[in-house]
Amino acid sequence: xxxxxxxxxxxxxxxxxxxxxxxxxxxxxxxxxxxxxxxxxxxxxxxxxxxxxxxxxxxxxxxxxxxxxxxxxxxxxxxxxxxxxxxxxxxxxxxxxxxxxxxxxxxxxxxxxxxxxxxxxxxxxxxxxxxxxxxxxxxxx
Amino acid sequence: xxxxxxxxxxxxxxxxxxxxxxxxxxxxxxxxxxxxxxxxxxxxxxxxxxxxxxxxxxxxxxxxxxxxxxxxxxxxxxxxxxxxxxxxxxxxxxxxxxxxxxxxxxxxxxxxxxxxxxxxxxxxxxxxxxxxxxxxxxxxxxxxxxxxxxxxxxxxxxxxxxxxxxxxxxxxxxxx
Numbered sequence: 619x620x621x622x623x624x625x626x627x628x629x630x631x632x633x634x635x636x637x638x639x640x641x642x643x644x645x646x647x648x649x650x651x652x653x654x655x656x657x658x659x660x661x662x663x664x665x666x667x668x669x670x671x672x673x674x675x676x677x678x679x680x681x682x683x684x685x686x687x688x689x690x691x692x693x694x695x696x697x698x699x700x701x702x703x704x705x706x707x708x709x710x711x712x713x714x715x716x717x718x719x720x721x722x723x724x725x726x727x728x729x730x731x732x733x734x735x736x737x738x739x740x741x742x743x744x745x746x747x748x749x750x751x752x753x754x755x756x757x758x759x
Numbered sequence: 760x761x762x763x764x765x766x767x768x769x770x771x772x773x774x775x776x777x778x779x780x781x782x783x784x785x786x787x788x789x790x791x792x793x794x795x796x797x798x799x800x801x802x803x804x805x806x807x808x809x810x811x812x813x814x815x816x817x818x819x820x821x822x823x824x825x826x827x828x829x830x831x832x833x834x835x836x837x838x839x840x841x842x843x844x845x846x847x848x849x850x851x852x853x854x855x856x857x858x859x860x861x862x863x864x865x866x867x868x869x870x871x872x873x874x875x876x877x878x879x880x881x882x883x884x885x886x887x888x889x890x891x892x893x894x895x896x897x898x899x900x901x902x903x904x905x906x907x908x909x910x911x912x913x914x915x916x917x918x919x920x921x922x923x924x925x926x927x928x929x930x931x932x933x934x935x
Contacts, residue, residue: 624835630836631837631840634793634839641775643774646860647861667902668901674779678786697915698893704893707886712860715896715897724855726855731880740887741887742884743887
């Protein structure tokens with residue numbers, strides 16, 4: 619069985635990273651101004667993304683090719699508490715997971731702290747999940 | 760033109776529309792759903808040499824999922840993000856360059872550098888723990904999830920926005 623090539627993903631990552639960089643989603647000050655309702659900018663970014671993707675996904679589902687991996691997300695006992703914990707980290711660091719890595723590339727080396735923290739948080743969660751949580755995890759899509 | 764494309768921040772709705780198109784194109788051409796937060800467990804897996812499970816379906820290596828044909832794709836995608844940041848920096852993009860994040864001074868007035876870095880580390884732990892527990896972040900839940908009409912993603916998005924706002928207003932009132 620021939621493995622699917624990886625190289626295209628480098629370019630997909632490059633595209634996503636550059637868009638979110640120019641969207642301003644990698645900026646600490648923009649994220650803070652979004653949460654403090656000082657600037658509608660990032661609401662336009664997220665809202666614009668959903669406004670474009672939602673009808674296109676609906677159209678793909680109705681008329682697109684068969685066999686696309688449509689997700690069936692379940693609400694697990696962790697979905698909402700986890701979202702709340704993520705919300706705390708998002709507001710404190712001014713960063714969500716994708717932008718943290720782009721920030722590193724942009725030369726903001728303090729973002730090593732955020733990236734290391736996210737990895738550490740993943741490790742702690744794995745341990746905690748095995749130790750205490752027994753539900754089947756849903757995944758990041 | 761070049762300046763507007765590569766240096767300035769784009770208008771929010773333009774960047775948003777591009778992200779929407781990107782999401783649909785990625786789903787159609789790569790036949791995967793994307794979520795940035797799942798790249799981080801992929802790094803951990805690769806570091807341990809456990810690289811053959813599809814983290815798309817199973818961030819915790821439960822045994823009943825099929826093997827992936829391109830196990831390292833998330834690492835390559837992550838490398839693309841890093842390269843994109845470097846590119847934006849090299850092109851002199853607004854908000855790039857400088858050890859700290861732009862605007863941090865206002866939220867951490869007079870804090871020593873180590874304290875700011877430690878705060879980011881601590882916040883990062885919340886991000887890592889929370890996204891794994893919740894099964895997604897801004898990309899997986901808010902962009903892909905809501906656009907594909909996944910109700911759990913809509914609820915999760917409402918929760919992380921509400922909590923983020925509460926924490927930001929508290930921080931702003933108490934510390935800065």
